[in-house]
Amino acid sequence: MTMAAAIESRTADASARSNSSRISAVDIFDDFGQSETLWRSLEDQQHLSTPYQRFDFLRPWQQAVGVREGLQPLVVVAYDHDRVPLLLLPLAIRQIWGARIAQFMGGKHATFNMGLWNREFAEVASRADLEVVFAAIREQSGADVAAFQQQPLAWHGLPNPMALLPHQTSTNDCPVMTFAPDAPASGRVSHSLRRRLKAKENKLKALPGYRYFVATADRDIQRLLDAFFRIKPQRMAEQKLPNVFAEPGVEDFVRAACMTPLTGGGRAIEMHALESDSEVIAIFAGVADGQRFSMMFNTYTVSASSRFSPGLILIRHIVDHYAERGYRSLDLGVGSDSYKKLFCKANDPIFDCFVPLSARGAAVAAVLSAANRTKRLVKRSPALLRLAQRMRHVSR
Template sequence: MSVAIATRPVPADTAVPAAASAGLTRVDILRDMAAAEPFWRALERGGAFKTPYQAFDFLALWQRHIGAGEGVAPFIVVGFDAAGAPLFLLPFGRRRGAAGLRVVEFLGGKHANFNMGLWRADFLGAVTAQDLDAVSAALRGHADVVVLGNQPLAWAGRDNPLALLPHQPSPSFGFSGPLSPDFEALFNDRTSAVGRRKMRKKERTLAEFGDVTFARATNEQDIRRVTEDFFTQKSARMRAIGLPDVFAAQDVRDFVTAGALTPADSSRLIELYTLSVDDTIVATMGGVCADGRFSAMFSSIVHGRFGTESPGEQLLVRVVRDCCERGLHTFDLGVGEASYKSLFCDADPMFDSYWPLSAKGQAFAAARRGFAAAKRAVKQNPVLWKVIVTARRIKARLMKADKAG
């Protein structure tokens, strides 16, 4: 059999024979979100295997507010069966790198914690490496390298088909855990008696400052207030630890605010949660919810007198309780190591893929593989990582002192 390959709106002249699975007959590359939307929506309606970060509404919003401004153009790969129905969709974008290098990556950038395609349920178990070779063939001539980071090896108990091709471990792990209708049982299972006593003491101490309330922002006024407080808190935190603030740019702030204002099912595309003492928001958390899973995207805490009572951890406990009461089955805290994540989550292996499609791409892929492997070696070495974190904090303090002087 052969798999027909085309790009739209301009068809390519190449057709590449492949020993692909019997289901895959055509691979198209679509150059705009509108062209891909009907196939995307069809897969979503059919319960496609995907993460919340690959939802059409989420990535369309990201492309509108961030991607386009960063020079990313949609480059969406769709595989079809003989009846013309979509089997899978890979939400890629293409950008120009140094020396005109054409780089294909997942849409969503740093704001998509997990990256994966959308796979029709009845095709998921039948995907072969030859099917993915057909994808590579479709991209060849249109890109120099494909760089796919932060991919989960498994999702919702199913293997990720993109792991069929060569890959390497990501620098960091993802973190997720199962929920239970009985939050107290879950909480007792995940924590020690000593830990629970410490947490209750902090709850009591925080309550001494005023009335403590937990809330989900639902109206425009509250959403705008929460996002502004989040941006302020996050900026202060990033300065303190010597890291760049990825939420500082106006286009990113517009994306987060628009996502929090966009309706989705019975909630919002990006859900916002707060813990407040009287009228002061002391902690925030935002995330996306789909298919019975809540995925936290970001969080922040206020600096000052409330910080010693771990308001972020207190908010986390309340968000997880709320997720249990809503009947959700999984909670995740994204990618990247942090001590608080172990409260409700366990480490999940992640992988990165680098597909060179030209001589230029070969050199770039080799360099990126080496860099990512070195980054993983540092991040997974507690001694080395502690040195780097300490150096960042010292640098931040010196910069603050220099500005003050």
């Protein structure tokens, strides 16, 4: 069933209540096919969004993962009086504790969650505009809560309008590095770190066929994916961590997104690697939008070559690759792993919003908010984190 019916009259009532909303109509779609043309039109440089909200990233995620998790697509589009799209929210409905939760698509595989905003509208959007959108979500979908997690406070220098809502700091930070235009290589990675990595890489260069490359051909992408799904479970087992890539549908999603070509070149997920003639040594993959590269997943060999820090060497290659192509920043995904701090000297602020849309939703929003605050507290307490890790290992 489709919900793609405009709600001009209801939205007009909401606008009248808030007096200053620029939004005159909202459409809600529960089908990717109906929203594709509009969605793609909001992905150019005149709009503000992260590459995690691309149609070519989220469609394979929903088809492979979302469907298996019982999620129902909820694509929300807001327009001005001339029917110019101002905002698209790529959401899905999840059932939790008998409540309908509206959340961003992408789940744990999207580092950042954000709407696709008309850039001019994003600069002036108000709380009243957001209230109109949430009223439409409540009326048309029956959602009880909007749980919008891991949102960047700003993207490419523009504030995220969702920060106008009551919000809290996300569980994890995201280490980020920025590139100054025309800065020397040492301005990206220090001389001392480059020197150490060069010495290690010289050992790898002795291997026949050693090279760094970005996979562009289908056969290379497939080969790297085969290696990744062979090596990653071994690495996760060594660390006594659950293998999220073994969850239903995840491998299908990753393979589909890595193979999906983008209109402007590249793939929905780009893959970088170090390899020799005999093995894939290290793999890093992520999303890019011409200004920022964002890491998604990685692994490295279990062979003797691992002692030469191939993961760090590969990151250094990736940093130089994007900086030399005019990118302004790079992140290594959320989390406080020590290797990230070798390259990223700052953290991107990330926040969560839990907006109740019904009486039932108020209680659920309070529980979700408290749970995330607790997770952040545990992450920042070494003693609590060690206790949580021991409990997790005991329960396995």
